[in-house]
Amino acid sequence: MFIGAQVSLYPMTSDFVGVITAGLEALAPHRDRLRVETDDMSTLMVGPPDALFDAIRDLFAGAARGPAHVTLHATISRGCPGEPDDPACRCETLAQAQTQALSERQALAHGAVQDATVLGVGIDVQFSLYAMGEGRHMDEIYGCIAFLKTSGTFQRSKNFCTRLRGDAGPVFETLHQAFLRFGPAQGHVTLDLTASANSPGLR
Numbered sequence: 136m137f138i139g140a141q142v143s144l145y146p147m148t149s150d151f152v153g154v155i156t157a158g159l160e161a162l163a164p165h166r167d168r169l170r171v172e173t174d175d176m177s178t179l180m181v182g183p184p185d186a187l188f189d190a191i192r193d194l195f196a197g198a199a200r201g202p203a204h205v206t207l208h209a210t211i212s213r214g215c216p217g218e219p220d221d222p223a224c225r226c227e228t229l230a231q232a233q234t235q236a237l238s239e240r241q242a243l244a245h246g247a248v249q250d251a252t253v254l255g256v257g258i259d260v261q262f263s264l265y266a267m268g269e270g271r272h273m274d275e276i277y278g279c280i281a282f283l284k285t286s287g288t289f290q291r292s293k294n295f296c297t298r299l300r301g302d303a304g305p306v307f308e309t310l311h312q313a314f315l316r317f318g319p320a321q322g323h324v325t326l327d328l329t330a331s332a333n334s335p336g337l338r
């Protein structure tokens with residue numbers, strides 16, 4: 136399986152390079168578990184989901200600790216049939232999910248968010264989970280939305296997406312669990328994510 140993300144920070148300040156650099160510096164502890172490649176548009180991260188979501192969380196928290204309004208956009212993908220298999224992306228939780236009922240996966244996801252580390256950085260998120268394939272894929276999406284509503288980070292449902300709000304720790308753990316535990320364990324699942332911090336619209 137191939138698991139990874141293309142991630143971009145968009146700081147709303149003339150010092151945008153400083154904010155992006157602060158975010159990229161926060162990736163340092165994750166570079167030994169992920170392949171990280173930055174260019175002028177985005178940063179590619181490839182590796183297992185736990186390392187991937189911790190890295191995106193710390194990238195965004197690193198940028199959001201300053202006073203500037205900053206947004207992040209990420210396209211996160213697992214199991215894309217067009218990508219090469221990469222043993223570095225192996226994930227025990229995905230292997231186990233194949234034999235777990237939806238209710239069991241919801242309970243495990245809930246527990247993981249309860250245990251998430253609080254970072255002291257408040258964020259807003261809007262995201263969509265896409266479980267590719269045929270058949271009853273909406274059962275997985277509705278199961279995921281039921282988990283989101285009990286996660287403690289749910290803000291509201293919108294057309295095509297869900298909004299979360301709270302500390303970056305539990306919010307990114309909610310996203311991690313949605314991506315990992317819902318949709319076909321060995322199939323193609325993507326997550327489209329926009330995060331925002333320090334928005335003047337909230338003051």
Ligand SMILES: Cc1ncc(C[n+]2csc(CCO)c2C)c(N)n1
Nearest residue numbers: 142143144152155174175176177178
């Ligand atoms: C996470 C992330 N990675 C790369 C870019 C692309 N980018 C745009 S400006 C800039 C700094 C000066 O080159 C970089 C690297 C981004 N926006 N966010």
